[in-house]
Amino acid sequence: MLSATIFLLFYLLAKKSLYFTASLTFLAIVYQIYEIIKYVEKTNRLLKNFLESIRYSDFTRNFQVQGLGSSFDKLQESFNAVITDFQKIRAEKEEHYFYLQTVIQHIGISLIAFHRDGKVEMINNASKKLFQVSSLKQIQDLSRFSEELVTCLLSLKHGENTLVKVIDNEDILKLAIYATEFKINNRQVILVSIKNIQYELEEQEIESWQKLIRVLTHEIMNSITPISSLSTTLTTILDNFGENNTNKFQDEDLETLNEVKLALETIHKRSSGLLHFVDTYRNLTKIPKPNFGIFQVQKLFNNIHRLMEEEIKRKGIRCEISINPESLELFADEQLLEQVLINLIKNSIHALEHTEHPEIELKAFMNKRGRISIQISDNGQGIIKEVLDKVFIPFFTTKPKGSGIGLSLSKQILRLHGGTITAQSIPNEKTSFTLTF
Structure with missing residues (x-):
């Protein structure tokens, strides 16, 4: 239409008599140019709004374009379809994020993510409970809990694990710490897992002692019992032998016989004492099951x-x-x-x-x-x-x-x-x- 109107204007000017009609035609050309500019600007605004929605992750908009022809109707459908797809992707990511957050917060092992300068990015509920804090901004803030722990956390390398003992008032904690380091968005992040293994270590220690005691008491009892029994038997034999043959022995023989009897009595006394000693320690492996x-x-x-x-x-x-x-x-x-x-x-x-x-x-x-x-x-x-x-x-x-x-x-x-x-x-x-x- 604009091309035809411009052609008409030149035609009227060539006649040199239809100036009023030429003026109206010129105004029509100006109006048409204005409408073209307005049309193009509206298209650009739609594209700008669409791209800004993607840039700022604002997927709540709906693009409504009416009265601009079928091509704009198809553009509107395409815009809204893309926005819907982004909404689905964002919803899935948010669901995945909240799922991971829930797992991290409810897991029994303490987790802390921080930077090399000590700035904390994430701390889960288990860590808050372990360190008795409601929030943690810097690893250095744990110095009131344990200076050794802070030094250890800030010096851990990727894949390194260590054990730290912490005395916290009435509690003794033995913390097993494992670190992994990764890069995300140009940031170096250290993720450490911390678990108090005091209970497990003590359980293992007690079990080891019980096994050792069972072996020792068994071997000692097996060795000492016959010695005690034999010493008693020999003492009885010597008593009977001495009583039946008193007239046959000289004084030196009787003295030797008494010394042997005293030696056997000493052996019996010490072996009986050792048996009692061993029996006492067997109590360590025979604790009754608690009646709660x-x-x-x-x-x-x-x-x-x-x-x-x-x-x-x-x-x-x-x-x-x-x-x-x-x-x-x-x-x-x-x-x-x-x-x-x-x-x-x-x-x-x-x-x-x-x-x-x-x-x-x-x-x-x-x-x-x-x-x-x-x-x-x-x-x-x-x-x-x-x-x-x-x-x-x-x-x-x-x-x-x-x-x-x-x-x-x-x-x-x-x-x-x-x-x-x-x-x-x-x-x-x-x-x-x-x-x-």
Whole structure:
């Protein structure tokens, strides 16, 4: 139409008489040019809006084009089809993202993703629970938990794993850490998994000790029993022989006979003592299965106090008992726990023998991780650092007449309850044994 109108304008100008008609034709040309520009700009605006929707991931728009011809109708269909496809892809990605987030947040192993400078990108619920934080922006913020852990995390290389021991108030944690490093969007990210394997290590340690004790007791019993029996038999034979042949022996012979009898009696005495010793240690492998039940900690403490009250008063020891909250209840074997607590209190009494103002504190509470804890503390001579890690080892004792099975037995009883027992000590100031369930 524009081409025809321009041709008409030149035709009218050539006539040199139809100036008014030529003017109207010129105005028609201007109007047509304006409409063409407007048409092209509208097309460009549609393309611009479409591309911006993709650029900014805004897939909520619908393109409506009316009255511009069938070609624009097809363009509208194509635009809306592309937008719909992008909406589906985005929805699938969001579903996948939220699925992975849910898995990460609910997995039992602690996960932390961070940069080399310590900036944290992601931390899951298990990590928050382990480190007792609601959020974490920098790895360095964990220094209040453990300086050694922070240093270890920032220095870990790809594929490296390590073990870190952390003492957090009443809890002793042994953290197995594994690191992997990857690049995403030009960012180097370190992903570490952290798991507290204290329970598994103690379980393995106890199992190893039990196997060793079973082998040792079996071999010793097999070797010592016949020696004890033979020494008794030989002593009886010598007694009978001596009584029947007294007149036949000279004084020197009788003296030699008595020495042999004394030697046999010594062998019998020592072999019997060794048999008793071995039989005592067999108790470490014969702990009865706990009879679980729900009971109040207050009741448990009252029973312990009644049993130990007379001895505590006789020794002049001040005893404090506290339970917070007072209604605290345990699901455990009450009899076995009584045995553990009595053993620990007796140890405290022994440690307070040379203390001027002896004190024992027995308390129960919920620790910061929401676990029930029972703690026995005293202000006795304490345990030096070099010995503290060995007190739960079977046969190890610092007492002159100790057997070295009390604390080991207590540890095994706590393991049967799915709990732990830990020791902390500042010599001559405070020593605490904490049972955590």
